[in-house]
Amino acid sequence: MNSKGILIGILVAVAAVAVFFIGGYNSLVSKQTAVEEQGANIDTQLQRRADLIPNLVKTVKSYTDHESEVFSEVNKAREKLMQAGTMAEKSEANEEVTSALNKLIAVAESYPELKSDKVYTDLMDELAGTENRIAYSRENYNSAVADYNKAIRMFPGVFFAGMFGFEKAELFEAAAGASEVPEVDI
Numbered sequence: 001m002n003s004k005g006i007l008i009g010i011l012v013a014v015a016a017v018a019v020f021f022i023g024g025y026n027s028l029v030s031k032q033t034a035v036e037e038q039g040a041n042i043d044t045q046l047q048r049r050a051d052l053i054p055n056l057v058k059t060v061k062s063y064t065d066h067e068s069e070v071f072s073e074v075n076k077a078r079e080k081l082m083q084a085g086t087m088a089e090k091s092e093a094n095e096e097v098t099s100a101l102n103k104l105i106a107v108a109e110s111y112p113e114l115k116s117d118k119v120y121t122d123l124m125d126e127l128a129g130t131e132n133r134i135a136y137s138r139e140n141y142n143s144a145v146a147d148y149n150k151a152i153r154m155f156p157g158v159f160f161a162g163m164f165g166f167e168k169a170e171l172f173e174a175a176a177g178a179s180e181v182p183e184v185d186i
Contacts, residue, residue, distance in 0.1 A: 024160045031148040035169045038141035039087065042172060045134045046081060046090060049097070052130060053078045056123045060104060063114040067107045074100040087170040094134070101127070138172045145169045 057071050077100040081093040105124075108114050115121070149168050152161035160166065 024156050025164060028151060028157055028160050028166050031151050032166060034144040035148045038137065038144045041137040042141050045130060045137050046094060049130045049134065050078050050081055052123060052127050056127065059117065059120045059123060060108050060114060063111045070103050070107050074104050087172050091172050142171050145171050
């Protein structure tokens with residue numbers, strides 16, 4: 001074999017290795033970006049939910065003043081959600097908001113005139129729609145996280161993950177008992 005053939009062989013081998021590295025790295029970047037995008041979608045829906053809460057509290061307050069403990073709990077939970085940084089903190093804060101809102105809704109159940117108030121019913125409809133969007137966003141996020149985490153643990157992704165510092169992403173997990181339906185006396 002002549003030197004020209006050897007040089008072409010070396011160039012082809014170097015190009016193949018470069019394509020392998022570029023493809024592997026870009027694949028992980030793509031999966032990591034999908035996780036970030038889906039996380040931002042959750043943030044958007046959690047923000048939407050947090051924005052609805054003051055109006056809901058104000059509407060319920062207009063019918064009752066002696067439920068200040070429930071109003072305070074809702075506001076504290078909302079503030080915790082707004083300050084959450086990691087996905088685990090957001091998940092925990094989300095569960096606290098859900099619990100506080102369930103208590104607020106239970107209070108509202110005691111006031112038939114409130115339940116028939118158009119502003120209240122519209123807010124509850126918006127809140128229900130937002131809860132559905134949060135669930136959908138959480139499913140998409142967790143799917144993207146599972147895909148990404150699997151990619152950084154399997155070959156050749158594990159090689160690139162170690163080399164370029166790709167770290168495991170956190171799932172948005174529901175707290176224990178979150179699937180239980182709250183009881184409301186009518």
